Amino acid sequence: MRDRKSWNVNASTYAKNTFNPIRNIVENMQIVPNPEKPMIALSIGDPTVFGNLVPSETITEAVVTAIRSGKYNGYGPSTGFADARQAVAKYCSVPDVTELEAKDIILCSGCSCALDLCITALCCPGQNILVPRPGFPLYRTLAEGLSIKTKYYNLLPEKNWEVDLEMLEALIDEETSAIVVNNPSNPCGSVFSKEHIKAILEVASRNKVPVIADEIYDHFVFSGEEYHPMASLTQEVPVLSCGGLTKRYLIPGWRMGWIAIYDRNDILSKEVRNGLNSLSQRIIGSNTLVQGALPAILGETPKEFFVDTIKQIEDNANLCFSQIDSIPGLRPIMPQGAMYMMVGIEMDGFPDFVNDLEFVEKMISEESVFCLPGKCFDYPNYMRIVLTVPEKQIREACERIAGFCTRHYQPVKNGEHSLNG
Amino acid sequence: MRDRKSWNVNASTYAKNTFNPIRNIVENMQIVPNPEKPMIALSIGDPTVFGNLVPSETITEAVVTAIRSGKYNGYGPSTGFADARQAVAKYCSVPDVTELEAKDIILCSGCSCALDLCITALCCPGQNILVPRPGFPLYRTLAEGLSIKTKYYNLLPEKNWEVDLEMLEALIDEETSAIVVNNPSNPCGSVFSKEHIKAILEVASRNKVPVIADEIYDHFVFSGEEYHPMASLTQEVPVLSCGGLTKRYLIPGWRMGWIAIYDRNDILSKEVRNGLNSLSQRIIGSNTLVQGALPAILGETPKEFFVDTIKQIEDNANLCFSQIDSIPGLRPIMPQGAMYMMVGIEMDGFPDFVNDLEFVEKMISEESVFCLPGKCFDYPNYMRIVLTVPEKQIREACERIAGFCTRHYQPVKNGEHSLNG
Ligand SMILES: Cc1ncc(COP(=O)(O)O)c(C=O)c1O
Ligand SMILES: Cc1ncc(COP(=O)(O)O)c(C=O)c1O
Numbered sequence: 001m002r003d004r005k006s007w008n009v010n011a012s013t014y015a016k017n018t019f020n021p022i023r024n025i026v027e028n029m030q031i032v033p034n035p036e037k038p039m040i041a042l043s044i045g046d047p048t049v050f051g052n053l054v055p056s057e058t059i060t061e062a063v064v065t066a067i068r069s070g071k072y073n074g075y076g077p078s079t080g081f082a083d084a085r086q087a088v089a090k091y092c093s094v095p096d097v098t099e100l101e102a103k104d105i106i107l108c109s110g111c112s113c114a115l116d117l118c119i120t121a122l123c124c125p126g127q128n129i130l131v132p133r134p135g136f137p138l139y140r141t142l143a144e145g146l147s148i149k150t151k152y153y154n155l156l157p158e159k160n161w162e163v164d165l166e167m168l169e170a171l172i173d174e175e176t177s178a179i180v181v182n183n184p185s186n187p188c189g190s191v192f193s194k195e196h197i198k199a200i201l202e203v204a205s206r207n208k209v210p211v212i213a214d215e216i217y218d219h220f221v222f223s224g225e226e227y228h229p230m231a232s233l234t235q236e237v238p239v240l241s242c243g244g245l246t247k248r249y250l251i252p253g254w255r256m257g258w259i260a261i262y263d264r265n266d267i268l269s270k271e272v273r274n275g276l277n278s279l280s281q282r283i284i285g286s287n288t289l290v291q292g293a294l295p296a297i298l299g300e301t302p303k304e305f306f307v308d309t310i311k312q313i314e315d316n317a318n319l320c321f322s323q324i325d326s327i328p329g330l331r332p333i334m335p336q337g338a339m340y341m342m343v344g345i346e347m348d349g350f351p352d353f354v355n356d357l358e359f360v361e362k363m364i365s366e367e368s369v370f371c372l373p374g375k376c377f378d379y380p381n382y383m384r385i386v387l388t389v390p391e392k393q394i395r396e397a398c399e400r401i402a403g404f405c406t407r408h409y410q411p412v413k414n415g416e417h418s419l420n421g
Numbered sequence: 422m423r424d425r426k427s428w429n430v431n432a433s434t435y436a437k438n439t440f441n442p443i444r445n446i447v448e449n450m451q452i453v454p455n456p457e458k459p460m461i462a463l464s465i466g467d468p469t470v471f472g473n474l475v476p477s478e479t480i481t482e483a484v485v486t487a488i489r490s491g492k493y494n495g496y497g498p499s500t501g502f503a504d505a506r507q508a509v510a511k512y513c514s515v516p517d518v519t520e521l522e523a524k525d526i527i528l529c530s531g532c533s534c535a536l537d538l539c540i541t542a543l544c545c546p547g548q549n550i551l552v553p554r555p556g557f558p559l560y561r562t563l564a565e566g567l568s569i570k571t572k573y574y575n576l577l578p579e580k581n582w583e584v585d586l587e588m589l590e591a592l593i594d595e596e597t598s599a600i601v602v603n604n605p606s607n608p609c610g611s612v613f614s615k616e617h618i619k620a621i622l623e624v625a626s627r628n629k630v631p632v633i634a635d636e637i638y639d640h641f642v643f644s645g646e647e648y649h650p651m652a653s654l655t656q657e658v659p660v661l662s663c664g665g666l667t668k669r670y671l672i673p674g675w676r677m678g679w680i681a682i683y684d685r686n687d688i689l690s691k692e693v694r695n696g697l698n699s700l701s702q703r704i705i706g707s708n709t710l711v712q713g714a715l716p717a718i719l720g721e722t723p724k725e726f727f728v729d730t731i732k733q734i735e736d737n738a739n740l741c742f743s744q745i746d747s748i749p750g751l752r753p754i755m756p757q758g759a760m761y762m763m764v765g766i767e768m769d770g771f772p773d774f775v776n777d778l779e780f781v782e783k784m785i786s787e788e789s790v791f792c793l794p795g796k797c798f799d800y801p802n803y804m805r806i807v808l809t810v811p812e813k814q815i816r817e818a819c820e821r822i823a824g825f826c827t828r829h830y831q832p833v834k835n836g837e838h839s840l841n842g
Contacts, residue, residue: 002597005629011693015692064485141702145699271436275439279436283531289674289711
């Protein structure tokens with residue numbers, strides 16, 4: 001019994017500290033398109049919204065089969081059905097290098113949930129994780145809610161967004177509980193070489209820090225590029241790889257993600273595996289219908305489906321790059337994979353705007369073209385373009401961006417540009 | 422950079438403190454059935470495992486339609502699609518009493534996730550929530566991971582498992598951030614009367630404590646009983662009702678749950694609604710295919726489907742009660758709804774066994790009948806029987822239980838039994 005006269009119900013600090021920077025920024029932006037021009041949203045990281053990219057029929061019919069079988073209505077184990085986990089284990093194994101078993105896989109409600117489990121299983125309040133800048137803001141959202149700190153290591157635009165390795169190593173301290181590596185990258189579209197991944201792993205190994213590999217864009221690389229799962233390049237460093245069907249299979253709404261535990265030296269068996277299993281019980285796994293379809297989805301989706309998807313995006317990347325590269329004041333950086341391109345904005349050349357946010361806002365109000373400002377990824381003086389938009393709209397958007405920049409650009413006299421990085 | 426010679430990767434305290442008591446108990450139990458008798462599991466709270474209870478075709482075909490429409494592959498908002506939320510708002514509204522809108526609903530990955538969001542949005546580490554004993558152990562699992570304390574208020578078997586109201590009120594202190602009320606109840610199968618719910622709400626109101634109503638067994642009541650949503654009986658107390666498709670629609674694996682925010686006096690608008698929205702972004706919502714089907718599932722499932730399901734369970738409850746009531750040493754308590762029956766064990770009459778756990782273990786080894794021990798629900802000297810098992814197996818199980826008890830029961834001389842409660 002207590003003595004209270006009035007209602008005063010507060011949210012927990014956990015809830016208050018959990019916030020999504022993109023949402024915060026976008027909600028406070030001036031988004032008023034030019035009524036004379038239809039809006040082109042190059043901002044939405046959902047490949048399915050434009051209708052040009054649709055999942056393979058193999059995938060959708062696999063779920064129909066799972067439903068009609070009547071076998072997937074009941075509870076699965078909180079880490080997922082054995083068959084489904086086995087199928088993911090096979091998918092994530094690198095033959096002769098890292099062979100996984102069902103017990104190494106935890107199915108989750110999307111890659112977001114996989115990242116949530118990994119971060120919360122490894123880190124205590126007050127400890128820190130290292131995350132990329134520019135980078136996907138969810139890492140920070142997940143960590144800060146639980147009072148886990150995030151420290152940023154830079155990606156270097158002049159080196160195709162490779163990690164600043166010296167900085168990475170300098171950031172590691174006694175309280176560093178994981179390095180988050182995102183390859184291929186959102187927002188950069190970069191794909192790391194074998195050598196570069198090895199160099200990152202050497203830093204992890206020297207300092208005995210486990211890696212959380214955000215590999216949701218696995219195999220999502222353009223022609224001539226190669227994708228290397230981080231875990232395939234280390235004998236020593238324990239790697240929790242977070243992946244899922246979201247991007248490559250074009251079904252983000254289905255919420256099928258996973259953690260693949262690569263741990264050849266049994267470093268994680270002592271506590272972390274159990275920790276992940278325990279945490280998975282909080283929400284008891286992901287949708288069983290999709291689990292039931294998982295073996296067919298991973299085993300039977302035709303190769304051409306992936307080839308077609310990537311071709312569309314690569315064509316858009318080439319188109320976008322060549323168009324934007326000739327626009328005064330903009331400096332696009334060609335991606336090697338994923339679905340995004342970062343474009344540097346020479347802010348000195350646009351004295352009309354104080355920063356990338358205002359640049360982007362004005363581009364909406366004059367041209368009805370919406371790109372996310374670099375600020376969303378903690379990276380000023382850039383904007384991110386999504387490459388899953390149909391070619392016709394990309395082309396039109398590039399023309400409008402060119403018009404906008406030509407109108408506002410004023411070459412800097414002494415030739416000194418303050419382009420970040 | 423840091424100086425570490427060896428790998429030492431620990432799990433976080435959050436992960437270590439998150440554990441599921443049922444799992445812990447069951448994993449450490451001696452479960453060795455009698456090889457001469459086929460196992461009958463009266464332990465599994467999944468209504469779908471025996472094949473006698475299957476979802477309505479309306480439900481499964483609604484999902485097939487959603488898939489084939491191609492409209493539900495992309496991301497939904499983290500709180501769910503507006504149409505789906507609107508359908509739940511309608512389902513959860515009590516006409517003329519509490520009308521909800523889409524904004525009052527947050528879709529979640531099962532009711533477990535709904536409970537997780539409510540508890541973590543309302544409570545800080547060090548604060549406490551009041552939970553029922555006997556009760557569903559997930560409340561404690563969710564709270565203790567985040568160092569939120571749980572305090573138990575008793576349910577009284579002699580009063581059909583009504584809440585001990587004096588105890589409830591006495592437990593409330595300055596740090597109490599919510600009262601969790603589960604009606605209809607797992608494990609008791611009890612259904613509270615209107616008057617009793619009002620009495621609980623008066624305690625909440627006097628002490629200004631919000632209620633988390635676990636109403637996953639909504640409308641799941643036997644003939645002659647009435648189900649009252651908590652929120653329909655208060656003008657004042659803010660109620661977060663957690664529900665979902667899991668039980669009533671017989672599809673636990675699909676992971677569709679929700680929070681319905683009943684808050685007539687806008688007490689939760691200041692912070693808690695935002696908090697719930699923020700936390701929902703950690704895993705970005707529930708499966709969109711099921712969301713797409715939700716309006717049809719809630720609007721078109723034929724009434725007979727529910728009537729049939731409940732009839733089977735009620736028949737089983739009657740059968741079980743009459744059989745077990747005549748078994749020496751056992752004292753079943755007739756449920757009014759949900760899918761469970763609690764059975765008191767007069768431990769004094771079974772000197773062969775030290776506690777309910779051993780009683781249950783021996784019943785498995787001699788009779789291959791598996792019931793969960795009361796210990797799983799923090800309630801010794803009881804066992805829980807699941808009523809969704811096909812009648813034939815229930816009948817057989819009761820016979821074997823009778824044989825077991827008759828063999829082991831030794832009437833207590835002085836007539837004093839130490840039956841808990
Ligand atoms: C780098 C990165 N990681 C994780 C995610 C989240 O994936 P999911 O939708 O499977 O939760 C995204 C989604 O945009 C992403 O870009
Ligand atoms: C009382 C109670 N609440 C919540 C749940 C969890 O429901 P869901 O499977 O939708 O997460 C259960 C499941 O058994 C339950 O019995």
